[in-house]
Amino acid sequence: MEATMSGLTKIGSAISGFFAVIARFFSEFGTAMAKGDVFVKLSLLWWGAGYFRRKQYVKAILMTLLEIAVIVFTLNFAMAYVPKFGTLGTVQAEQVFNMQTMQTEWNDYDNSFMILLFSLFSFVIWFVAAVVCMRNVVNAYELQMQAQRGKHINTFVEDLREYLDKKFHITLLSLPVLGIVVFTLIPMLLLILVAFTNYDQQHMPPTNLFTWVGFSNFVTLFGGGITTTFGYAFIRILGWTIIWSFFATLTTYLGGILMSLLLNSKLTRGTKIWRTMLVVTIAVPQFVSLLLMRNFFANSGIVNTICANIGLTGFLRDIGLISTSYIPFMTAPGWVHVMIILINIWIGIPYQMLIATGVLMNLPTDQIESARIDGASPFQVFKSITMPYMLQVTGPALITDFVKNFNNFNVIYLLTQNVFVTTNQFMANSQAKETDLLVTWLFTLTQDYYNYKMASVIGIMVFIVCAVFTLVGFNFMISGDKEGTYQ
Numbered sequence: 001m002e003a004t005m006s007g008l009t010k011i012g013s014a015i016s017g018f019f020a021v022i023a024r025f026f027s028e029f030g031t032a033m034a035k036g037d038v039f040v041k042l043s044l045l046w047w048g049a050g051y052f053r054r055k056q057y058v059k060a061i062l063m064t065l066l067e068i069a070v071i072v073f074t075l076n077f078a079m080a081y082v083p084k085f086g087t088l089g090t091v092q093a094e095q096v097f098n099m100q101t102m103q104t105e106w107n108d109y110d111n112s113f114m115i116l117l118f119s120l121f122s123f124v125i126w127f128v129a130a131v132v133c134m135r136n137v138v139n140a141y142e143l144q145m146q147a148q149r150g151k152h153i154n155t156f157v158e159d160l161r162e163y164l165d166k167k168f169h170i171t172l173l174s175l176p177v178l179g180i181v182v183f184t185l186i187p188m189l190l191l192i193l194v195a196f197t198n199y200d201q202q203h204m205p206p207t208n209l210f211t212w213v214g215f216s217n218f219v220t221l222f223g224g225g226i227t228t229t230f231g232y233a234f235i236r237i238l239g240w241t242i243i244w245s246f247f248a249t250l251t252t253y254l255g256g257i258l259m260s261l262l263l264n265s266k267l268t269r270g271t272k273i274w275r276t277m278l279v280v281t282i283a284v285p286q287f288v289s290l291l292l293m294r295n296f297f298a299n300s301g302i303v304n305t306i307c308a309n310i311g312l313t314g315f316l317r318d319i320g321l322i323s324t325s326y327i328p329f330m331t332a333p334g335w336v337h338v339m340i341i342l343i344n345i346w347i348g349i350p351y352q353m354l355i356a357t358g359v360l361m362n363l364p365t366d367q368i369e370s371a372r373i374d375g376a377s378p379f380q381v382f383k384s385i386t387m388p389y390m391l392q393v394t395g396p397a398l399i400t401d402f403v404k405n406f407n408n409f410n411v412i413y414l415l416t417q418n419v420f421v422t423t424n425q426f427m428a429n430s431q432a433k434e435t436d437l438l439v440t441w442l443f444t445l446t447q448d449y450y451n452y453k454m455a456s457v458i459g460i461m462v463f464i465v466c467a468v469f470t471l472v473g474f475n476f477m478i479s480g481d482k483e484g485t486y487q
Contacts, residue, residue, distance in 0.1 A: 029134045032141035043140040047133060050140020054147060058156035063136060070129045078122035085119040088112040088197065093207045113205045116197075120189055124181065188463075195456035204450060217457045230454065233430035233441070241406060241437045244341065248405040251345045253398060256352020257390060260360055261382075263353070278350040286347065290414040293343050297329035298419070304329070330419050333434045340435065344411050359393050360386070399473040403466045407439045438462050
């Protein structure tokens with residue numbers, strides 16, 4: 001509990017630090033506007049004014065061109081979409097007869113998705129432009145202060161050299177940050193916005209329009225509104241997702257450590273052969289291995305054939321565990337859940353074994369020898385030295401594995417797609433199955449039923465759960481003074 005509270009405190013401190021940076025940025029901008037000369041103030045309208053006054057003509061030209069580009073983008077692109085952002089379009093697509101061409105043509109209709117996407121893109125561009133503009137004013141004020149103090153003002157070439165020397169970190173981070181904004185931030189914001197619309201199969205652009213509906217989709221997901229089956233399905237799928245993530249992570253993590261200890265034991269013979277056999281599992285693509293396992297455990301698969309021949313199927317039917325002529329490994333709730341976890345153990349242990357092997361090579365042998373001299377049993381050494389050391393080194397990776405399993409699409413989809421069919425009408429009404437994770441349910445809603453609004457809401461829930469668990473988990477792992485424990 002104390003470590004958890006410490007982790008939450010660190011999260012609070014990080015949030016406070018973030019807002020402190022924002023407050024300092026606005027404070028610097030306010031100071032520049034209040035105390036700057038006319039060229040500093042003019043930099044708010046003409047971005048190159050401050051640089052022009054200090055004879056940094058190349059910077060002045062570049063900033064002026066950037067400002068012109070923003071203005072041209074606004075007038076020629078953004079204003080075609082942003083004014084319609086409030087309604088997401090009002091003109092429905094329809095074919096009309098053109099008396100001049102004597103042909104049937106499409107009218108000048110609105111595309112709700114394009115309006116949403118390009119409006120969002122415009123907002124991001126304007127936000128970046130506003131930050132650049134404000135920072136430009138601060139830079140102009142700093143140049144003014146340097147001139148008043150008689151300090152040297154860098155030329156453009158000298159500034160470029162700084163970005164390859166003292167400010168090289170900015171040069172390195174510029175491209176990754178741009179990639180994050182374009183490929184992560186904008187799609188994530190688009191996902192959030194779609195969750196507040198009625199974008200589904202009945203409102204598919206470009207032939208149909210969709211519009212804003214507020215929080216009604218969130219109400220639907222949590223069991224409110226007219227459609228209550230989504231709430232029913234969400235609770236059960238969320239529960240199975242958490243259970244799956246916990247057992248999939250725990251079993252492969254512990255199994256990998258134990259397998260590594262076994263293969264590195266002096267008592268084990270033929271370790272290279274055993275290790276090679278396990279690594280082969282990694283070499284075979286999951287697309288192949290999972291489909292093979294699905295066929296092995298099918299109702300008419302080889303495993304069911306063997307179980308019927310040895311009498312296991314009849315025995316299970318006699319004691320009431322099954323009511324069919326086969327064992328429903330992949331077709332009955334309960335059975336399929338257990339089988340998914342067991343098959344994942346077979347797939348996941350080799351990865352964890354390789355990771356654990358590398359970590360265990362650095363185990364503190366002096367502590368192990370001391371413990372053995374003091375009479376500690378192998379289990380006590382494992383519990384008190386091996387596992388704490390593994391958790392210290394691989395703790396962050398363990399949290400990452402949990403999040404990865406929370407969104408593990410391949411295992412669930414490849415094992416159950418077109419095999420498991422739900423008989424629960426409430427689940428079927430929500431286009432869900434008992435074996436679905438939130439991410440596979442989201443995939444089904446988008447690819448098969450085009451229900452983008454509910455898929456977006458589910459995506460937001462996945463993000464919230466993973467983000468909270470990651471933040472709390474990482475801070476829990478790094479809390480306390482653990483650095484010198486095994487030094």
